[in-house]
Amino acid sequence: xxxxxxxxxxxxxxxxxxxxxxxxxxxxxxxxxxxxxxxxxxxxxxxxxxxxxxxxxxxxxxxxxxxxxxxxxxxxxxxxxxxxxxxxxxxxxxxxxxxxxxxxxxxxxxxxxxxxxxxxxxxxxxxxxxxxxxxxxxxxxxxxxxxxxxxxxxxxxxxxxxxxxxxxxxxxxxxxxxxxxxxxxx
Amino acid sequence: xxxxxxxxxxxxxxxxxxxxxxxxxxxxxxxxxxxxxxxxxxxxxxxxxxxxxxxxxxxxxxxxxxxxxxxxxxxxxxxxxxxxxxxxxxxxxxxxxxxxxxxxxxxxxxxxxxxxxxxxxxxxxxxxxxxxxxxxxxxxxxxxxxxxxxxxxxxxxxxxxxxxxxxxxxxxxxxxxxxxxxxxxxxxxxxxxxxxxxxxxxxxxxxxxxxxxxxxxxxxxxxxxxxxxxxxxxxxxxxxxxxxxxxxxxxxxxxxxxxxxxxxxxxxxxxxxxxxxxxxxxxxxxxxxxxxxxxxxxxxxxxxxxxxxxxxxxxxxxxxxxxxxxxxxxxxxxxxxxxxxxxxxxxxxxxxxxxxxxxxxxxxxxxxxxxxxxxxxxxxxxxxxxxxxxxxxxxxxxxxxxxxxx
Numbered sequence: 107x108x109x110x111x112x113x114x115x116x117x118x119x120x121x122x123x124x125x126x127x128x129x130x131x132x133x134x135x136x137x138x139x140x141x142x143x144x145x146x147x148x149x150x151x152x153x154x155x156x157x158x159x160x161x162x163x164x165x166x167x168x169x170x171x172x173x174x175x176x177x178x179x180x181x182x183x184x185x186x187x188x189x190x191x192x193x194x195x196x197x198x199x200x201x202x203x204x205x206x207x208x209x210x211x212x213x214x215x216x217x218x219x220x221x222x223x224x225x226x227x228x229x230x231x232x233x234x235x236x237x238x239x240x241x242x243x244x245x246x247x248x249x250x251x252x253x254x255x256x257x258x259x260x261x262x263x264x265x266x267x268x269x270x271x272x273x274x275x276x277x278x279x280x281x282x283x284x285x286x287x288x289x290x291x292x
Numbered sequence: 293x294x295x296x297x298x299x300x301x302x303x304x305x306x307x308x309x310x311x312x313x314x315x316x317x318x319x320x321x322x323x324x325x326x327x328x329x330x331x332x333x334x335x336x337x338x339x340x341x342x343x344x345x346x347x348x349x350x351x352x353x354x355x356x357x358x359x360x361x362x363x364x365x366x367x368x369x370x371x372x373x374x375x376x377x378x379x380x381x382x383x384x385x386x387x388x389x390x391x392x393x394x395x396x397x398x399x400x401x402x403x404x405x406x407x408x409x410x411x412x413x414x415x416x417x418x419x420x421x422x423x424x425x426x427x428x429x430x431x432x433x434x435x436x437x438x439x440x441x442x443x444x445x446x447x448x449x450x451x452x453x454x455x456x457x458x459x460x461x462x463x464x465x466x467x468x469x470x471x472x473x474x475x476x477x478x479x480x481x482x483x484x485x486x487x488x489x490x491x492x493x494x495x496x497x498x499x500x501x502x503x504x505x506x507x508x509x510x511x512x513x514x515x516x517x518x519x520x521x522x523x524x525x526x527x528x529x530x531x532x533x534x535x536x537x538x539x540x541x542x543x544x545x546x547x548x549x550x551x552x553x554x555x556x557x558x559x560x561x562x563x564x565x566x567x568x569x570x571x572x573x574x575x576x577x578x579x580x581x582x583x584x585x586x587x588x589x590x591x592x593x594x595x596x597x598x599x600x601x602x603x604x605x606x607x608x609x610x611x612x613x614x615x616x617x618x619x620x621x622x623x624x625x626x627x628x629x630x631x632x633x634x635x636x637x638x639x640x641x642x643x644x645x646x647x648x649x650x651x652x653x654x655x656x657x658x659x660x661x662x663x664x665x666x667x668x669x670x671x672x673x674x675x676x677x678x679x680x681x682x683x684x685x686x687x688x689x690x691x692x693x694x695x696x697x698x
Contacts, residue, residue, distance in 0.1 A: 124695075124696050125696075128692045128695070128696070131606070133605075133606065133691055133692045133695065134692040153610065153611060154610040154611075154612065157605060157608050157609060157610040157611075158608050158610070160606060160607075160608055161606075161607050161608015161609070162608065166606050168603075168695065172599055172600070172603050174298075174302075174600055174603070174604075175305060175600075176301040176302045176304070176305035177298070177301055181293065181301070184293040185293050185298065185604070185607060186607045186608075187293070188293040188294075189293075189604060189607040189608040189609040189613070190607065190608035191608065194293060231607070
């Protein structure tokens with residue numbers, strides 16, 4: 107994959123999409139082969155360095171939007187910055203929230219938001235550190251048509267905005283048409 | 293975003309669980325604090341007040357009662373002893389210093405002690421203003437007495453018969469305050485000191501119905517030597533040899549009894565000790581339950597939070613970071629609990645102090661001692677121990693598996 111490309115990873119459930127994504131993101135060590143991002147070999151890093159590298163260079167959006175319930179939206183984004191070992195930057199948070207039309211909810215807690223809004227915040231969290239690689243695992247499968255389309259558009263828009271390579275894994279047929287680069291698992 | 297803030301926020305996302313944990317820890321710590329403070333203060337008071345007194349001689353009866361009344365001024369005296377016999381003992385070669393005491397009167401509950409100038413050197417008394425008592429009816433009062441009874445040098449007051457209440461006031465003679473003691477941090481802060489003759493004077497007039505009060509003081513003393521009495525004598529030995537010989541001599545050859553403050557204090561402590569021990573174990577048990585409660589709380593919440601923790605890992609948090617987050621939660625819980633407990637313990641003790649009638653054994657909740665840091669350290673240790681297993685679990689968790697499940 108080259109920088110800035112947008113890929114679709116297609117496959118039925120159980121075909122190994124999530125496993126592949128976990129390997130790509132440094133969460134699961136492969137039995138053979140290696141993963142290189144920006145010339146860094148992921149699995150040659152120490153566990154701590156790998157976590158830090160992931161925080162700084164890889165943004166992940168999960169199927170279910172999962173935020174830390176005890177923290178509000180801004181704090182959840184602060185968390186993403188500080189866990190990655192980067193200085194906290196309020197301006198960047200407001201900028202990202204604004205680009206996702208979520209600026210008005212910056213002090214709300216996760217339980218006060220709808221599913222669609224939560225998914226937007228997780229996208230914000232994934233791109234907050236301007237990652238090289240933006241990964242989404244079934245981002246649309248729990249959303250209705252309208253929201254699925256919106257989330258997909260946002261992912262593409264945000265990856266362009268942040269110059270990140272985008273990989274979306276899904277079995278959702280609705281997503282197909284939006285991508286011209288496709289990799290199928292069968 | 294500091295780890296402290298993350299842990300703090302998470303703890304308070306379940307306020308009831310958190311409150312229960314803190315309550316348990318605070319309760320246990322409070323009991324331990326009260327016990328620690330009370331026993332330290334009592335021991336301290338007992339030691340300070342009996343510092344230089346080797347033996348007390350008084351009327352036969354309970355030796356503990358004799359010690360309590362003559363050194364700590366809390367119980368009633370055992371009775372009186374004839375002055376002539378007491379004087380013989382005071383001249384004994386074993387005796388370095390002997391201080392006679394005459395008790396039995398009070399002013400608004402403050403005990404009036406008739407004694408001589410030896411008392412000053414025995415306790416190493418110092419003045420804040422005025423002078424020491426010399427003539428009869430001159431009184432030198434303790435620092436607390438001056439403050440609480442609002443007395444200053446030059447004021448006069450009437451003594452009352454008895455040790456606690458002002459009934460049967462001795463209206464014929466008024467005491468005059470001639471001096472105020474500097475704070476001594478011992479019993480004398482709460483006493484009124486006067487010459488022994490003052491006490492005799494008060495009581496003779498009841499007995500003799502005014503017969504002798506016109507006499508010259510010196511003559512009066514001589515005339516009544518036969519039936520003059522002391523309440524007790526405080527004795528300092530000349531040599532350690534006396535420890536074995538002197539009390540036996542007093543108890544066997546005279547009609548009086550000798551009691552050793554050191555022995556009686558030890559006996560008193562062994563009596564109280566059983567209760568203190570029981571309470572102490574009770575408090576330790578509560579702390580133990582608190583530790584388990586913190587553990588269960590962290591362990592359970594860990595199950596619910598496994599996904600949260602996995603997400604934190606994907607955001608760049610290392611395993612070590614998750615470990616320290618959980619340990620921090622345990623520490624915060626027990627730290628708050630211990631602090632509240634210590635504060636609460638001081639409050640309770642102060643409250644007890646306020647309701648105590650005896651000014652001599654009064655507890656002070658505002659005194660802090662070094663051992664309380666050990667309590668705090670113990671609290672923190674409990675926090676770490678309770679959190680260590682959940683923290684290890686968080687450290688070891690397989691995030692790929694957790695994330696794949698949802």
